[in-house]
Amino acid sequence: MLKPASLRDHLTRALPDLARDPEKLMVLVPEGSIQSTLTDSLSYEYGYTLRLILLDFATHADAVMAPLLIWLRTHQSDLLDNPEKRAKAIRFSAEFLSTTTMDLVIDLDLTERVLARPRPEQSGALNLVHVPESAHISLYTPAGRPPDAHGTGEPGQDGLGREHWSFWLKDQLLAEWDYDPRPQAMRD
Template sequence: MKKPDSLRAHLIATMPHLDRDPDKLLMFVDEGRILGTGTGTRSYEYQYTLNLILTNFGGNPDAVMVAVVDWLATNQPELLDNNERRRDAIQFEADILKEDLVDLSIKLPLTERVIARTVAGRWETEAISEPAPVESDWLAIFERKAAGG
């Protein structure tokens, strides 16, 4: 599974304080399952909930949310684009520790496709990236949809 590491790198790049204190960023894969393709191949898809936890977070929660939404636009775009999926796609909980300090948990339903094939009698696997979005400006897409367009 590559998406947890990809999201971690994205969050550290967009929120530099996490690079200075990486122990404040925890990630857990919950409710994981493997879905076969039903095509007779050994390829499969990971399906899981990624639980991202920021401990003792004192920043603006909007900074975290926009970083997550930005990452999703490239790595799991149907969570933003599909009316049915986006309704419950990004779930969060916050434990308020003090007025300006929270433990923030964000849950994301993610998938990752894997192609499996035999080469010279040995199994090889290849993680398949999400297709590139047709329009790269996800904010323009979101705003247009919000406006009914």
């Protein structure tokens, strides 16, 4: 499973408190399953609940929800696109520890497809390939304007599709980070 580490990295880069103290973010998979069919291929799909636990979280919940939604647009866009999934695939609970801190628990229903492809150079050997999700195309850039045809030239973008994001609640900076929505194979 690749998505838990990807989301941990994304949130740690987005939230300064987690960058300073990454142990305050726990990432668990409390339940999951594998789906496969009786075809000639050994390809399969992970289906699991990813649980994020932010301990002693002293920032507004928006600071984690907005970066989470950006990550989902790239890595599990069907949760936002499908009305049935959208209604129940992202869940949360909070325990308020004081007037300024809480333990925030977020559960996400995620999937990951894995293709099993024969290795041409070895008989009986397979390459297991994690299939990247079809990323949702943004209607607006972080600057609030429609993207140009190539995703370049927009303030906040570097010409390679990488974006700079920041989230504010009134005059308080909640989160700020650089984000590369391209599949890992297309980076650098």
